[in-house]
Amino acid sequence: MASPLGHAPPRAGEALALTELWTDPLPLAPPARVETGFLLSTLDWIESDTGAPRTIEAAAERVGMSPFHFHRRFAELMGETYGAYVRRTRLAHAAALICRSSTSIIEASLRCGYGSQAAFTRAFSRQFALAPNRLRAMAQAQAPLPQRLHVDLVEPAAPVRLGALPLIGMRFHGPLTQVPAHWQHFAASLKAAGLPLETMTAMGILHDDPGFTAPGQTRYDCAVVDTASTFPALRAPLRRLSTHAGSFVRLDVEGPYPLIPEAVFGVCAVWLPRHRRALGEAPAYEMYRAPPWRGTGGIHASVLVPCSP
Known part of the structure; x- marks a missing residue:
């Protein structure tokens, strides 16, 4: 399992990007x-x-x-x-x-x-x-100190249990600013495969902490919950996968996509220490309440950050 997104990207002037410390040359x-x-x-x-x-x-x-x-x-x-x-x-x-x-x-x-x-x-x-x-x-x-935004974001957060959900997903690489474009490509692939976009629940999977992964190498899966056994056989770039079952902190986010990493930072910097929990082993998930491929400029999602029981 890959590293969960454990921190918001460093803000300008606040922290050194730790990826600059790598001694080995960055790969292509x-x-x-x-x-x-x-x-x-x-x-x-x-x-x-x-x-x-x-x-x-x-x-x-x-x-x-x-x-x-x-x-x-x-x-x-x-x-x-x-x-x-x-x-x-x-x-x-x-x-x-x-x-x-x-x-x-x-x-x-x-x-x-x-x-x-x-x-x-x-x-x-x-x-x-x-x-x-x-x-x-x-x-x-x-490390930057939590701001009022982070405290407010995590105020309604609560621990939940998530079971293993079957998914249909597609793997992308690139900075988190490209996530809205990823969803557009993913929706086009689902449509080309004959899958019913209008009935599907979308989930995003964030695999990497941006403090330790170069932006171009950040791994992100666009996915939808696989609820029907009658879906056609999948071909690359689509494939079947599943969420990790376990304990998570859940909070709802509405607004521009950059609120997602801020919410995750808030959970890690405010909620987890307050409740004496540790980061869990799963990736962080975004469960969307409105399809992210509609291109409205905003997101309506529940963020799930892995935590210890």
């Missing part, structure tokens, strides 16, 4: 829309368990390719090698756990698939140019 940008079947299957498999081994040999075998051919195709389509992608996304997840919550460094390393803290610290330091404890201290010192 991934595709704005992932449209290849084997690649979608692989990404879902990687994200299904961030603590499990995900070797290139196992990944290639799953999709019926040789490791050599899989390695070449993955790098060609994603702009970085398979190993680099797994390492980068898992370390970004670990950075979010360490810097946005009270998760211990050893626990973060285990939850991200590292067998020893020493190996984790070496890999982490190569990526962020700082040891985990130093990055935590810097992030805490530079």
Whole structure:
């Protein structure tokens, strides 16, 4: 599972973008829309368990390719090698756990698939140019303080349980400012596949904390709840997936899309500490009460931020 969105993007002049600390050169940008079947299957498999081994040999075998051919195709389509992608996304997840919550460094390393803290610290330091404890201290010192907006947004928030919902989704990469455009592309793909837009409930899935992921690499799934077994067989770029069951903090948001990351920040900076909860392991979800592809300029959604029970 990928890192939840644990913080709003740093505001101008308030905090250093921590991605600037990376010592390795940034990879090429991934595709704005992932449209290849084997690649979608692989990404879902990687994200299904961030603590499990995900070797290139196992990944290639799953999709019926040789490791050599899989390695070449993955790098060609994603702009970085398979190993680099797994390492980068898992370390970004670990950075979010360490810097946005009270998760211990050893626990973060285990939850991200590292067998020893020493190996984790070496890999982490190569990526962020700082040891985990130093990055935590810097992030805490530079974190923007919650504003009145965040306090007001989370005032009606409440804990809820979410079951595993079957979804039909499409994977996008890019900054959160592009999310409204993602929904337009997704709606066109649903319509082309013959799915009934007018009866479908939309859900957005935010996989990455923007403080630790470059904007062009931010992962976002546009999805709809899969409520009918009579839907036609799906072809890439559409695929079936599901939400993670568990505990979440729910709050309603109405207005321009940038209120979504502000709401998530409010939950993490205000609601979770107030209620002595920690960030959970799932992504953050947006459950829309009005179709986001209508292009009205505003959103009507319930934001679900994962939390400890």
